[in-house]
Amino acid sequence: MGLASQDPLPLSYFQQSDVVALARDLLGRYLLTEIDGQRTLGRITETEAYAGHGDKACHAHMQRKTKRNQIMYATGGHAYVYLCYGIHHLFNIVTNQEGEADAVLLRAVEPLEGTGYMLERRGLKDPLPRLTAGPGNMSKALGITTALYGRLLDTPELQVQAGAPLPDEQVATAPRVGIDYAGEDAQLPWRFYERHQRYVSKK
DNA sequence: GTTATGATTTACT
DNA sequence: GTAAATCATAACG
Numbered sequence: 001m002g003l004a005s006q007d008p009l010p011l012s013y014f015q016q017s018d019v020v021a022l023a024r025d026l027l028g029r030y031l032l033t034e035i036d037g038q039r040t041l042g043r044i045t046e047t048e049a050y051a052g053h054g055d056k057a058c059h060a061h062m063q064r065k066t067k068r069n070q071i072m073y074a075t076g077g078h079a080y081v082y083l084c085y086g087i088h089h090l091f092n093i094v095t096n097q098e099g100e101a102d103a104v105l106l107r108a109v110e111p112l113e114g115t116g117y118m119l120e121r122r123g124l125k126d127p128l129p130r131l132t133a134g135p136g137n138m139s140k141a142l143g144i145t146t147a148l149y150g151r152l153l154d155t156p157e158l159q160v161q162a163g164a165p166l167p168d169e170q171v172a173t174a175p176r177v178g179i180d181y182a183g184e185d186a187q188l189p190w191r192f193y194e195r196h197q198r199y200v201s202k203k
Numbered sequence: 204g205t206t207a208t209g210a211t212t213t214a215c216t
Numbered sequence: 217g218t219a220a221a222t223c224a225t226a227a228c229g
Contacts, residue, residue, distance in 0.1 A: 048210070057210070068225060086223035088211050105210060136211050146224090178210050201211095 004005045006030065006162070008159035011152065014076030019095045019102035023049035024192045026093075027171060029163035031109055034156055035143030038117040038130045042109025042132055043163060045064035046193040046200045050111060052101040057129040060101030071150050072101035079158060080142060088136030089145045093153060093160075107177075107191075109142070111198040118142070134201040170195050177202065 009029070016022050018066075025046070031042050033147055050058040052072075059069040059082075071080050072094055078104050080092040092103040109132045111118055118141035122131055134142045139145070151158055172190040193200045 050211070064214060066226065068207075082210090083222095083224060085211050087207055088209095092210085107210090154205080165206085176210070181209095181225065184229080 006163075007160055007162035008032075008154050011075070011077035011154055013099060014095050014153065016076070017096055019051050019099070019104060020049040020190055023047040023104045023190065024173075025054050025165060026104060026106075026160070026169060027174075027192055027194055028166040030112065030161040030190065031106065032142060032159050032161060034158075038114060038143060040114030040117050040142050041112045042138070043112055044106060045110050045197045046106075046108035046133070046191070048107060048192070049104040049190040050105060051104045051188065051190075053095070055188075056185040057179040058101065058103075062105075063101075063177065065101075069101070070156070070190075073099055073101055073153045076102075077153050079144075079148045079153060081146045081149045083146055088092060089137045089139045090135045091112055091144045091148075093143075094153075105107070105135060108138055108200050109137045110197065111141070115183075129198045129200075131199075133199045166194060174202075 024089040026044050026047050029044050033040050052060050060072050070149040071078050075098045080094050081089055084090050092105045094103050096102040109146045122141050132138045172193050172195050174191045176191045
């Protein structure tokens, strides 16, 4: 099995102030989970940036603070997981400093390790793209649920490793998905994904 | 207390 | 193309 193990990126990485740049930079890096003793590793292929109070698509728009989104106001490096449509556990990484409610939504990974666990969790026989493409599918494959709400991303259970950042020519941008209610902010090109990659939710 | 709804996915016409 | 699934949270009264 294993690729050589890597150290997790330090929490300071997630405390950068430019959430859009960070969403782009996360492409190509490795997301590791070890839930219930099941180790899975995926290469990040799709992300979206949510820019705190000034972003109409963000749960923290206009400084909105609720029980659900309060962790967005913590320091970068916390996990923000919430249940969407009563079914899907969507996984975000909180970024920036305390008081700045920015986050990056992780939407897809390419399976690298523990694919058997991912297939079992998803009820699939083959590693079709939908195994880990799409935020709900990705979380389910990696065992991420709201039980991880507020967890720091520097533990054996949940971490991001350096991986191999993507060169610009392999990065595509697009408007974010499923936020038509956000008016003009729905047009912002804050979705990032790897070109020519099958483990991506939409072209 | 009651109601509306969603940063989605899947199945079906 | 449309619709159902499914429920914790948020908004409202």
